[in-house]
Amino acid sequence: MKGKFTKESKEFQMFGDFYAIVKEFWEPENTLEYNEQVMKALTEFGKKYGVDRVLGRQKDPVAIMAHRLAIAMSDYLDDRKEAERK
Numbered sequence: 001m002k003g004k005f006t007k008e009s010k011e012f013q014m015f016g017d018f019y020a021i022v023k024e025f026w027e028p029e030n031t032l033e034y035n036e037q038v039m040k041a042l043t044e045f046g047k048k049y050g051v052d053r054v055l056g057r058q059k060d061p062v063a064i065m066a067h068r069l070a071i072a073m074s075d076y077l078d079d080r081k082e083a084e085r086k
Helices: 010-025 032-048 051-055 061-085
Strands: none
Touching: 010 032, 010 061, 032 051, 032 061, 051 061
């Protein structure tokens, strides 16, 4: 079947690492410490999967996906915090 990847693949590892971040930070907190921890986790995730190369326009699909996932998580947390303020 097309579209599968193995447990040994970079993609499988990336999704596992991203899920760990999601589990840890799913409920946003309005503290500086929480914000710093989120940014640190997303930055480390990005570095691990080559997000810096995405910004340099490299075409690595795993790096591109990691970049988009990190942005999506950051946006989600910002949206949740904003909704809770209203």
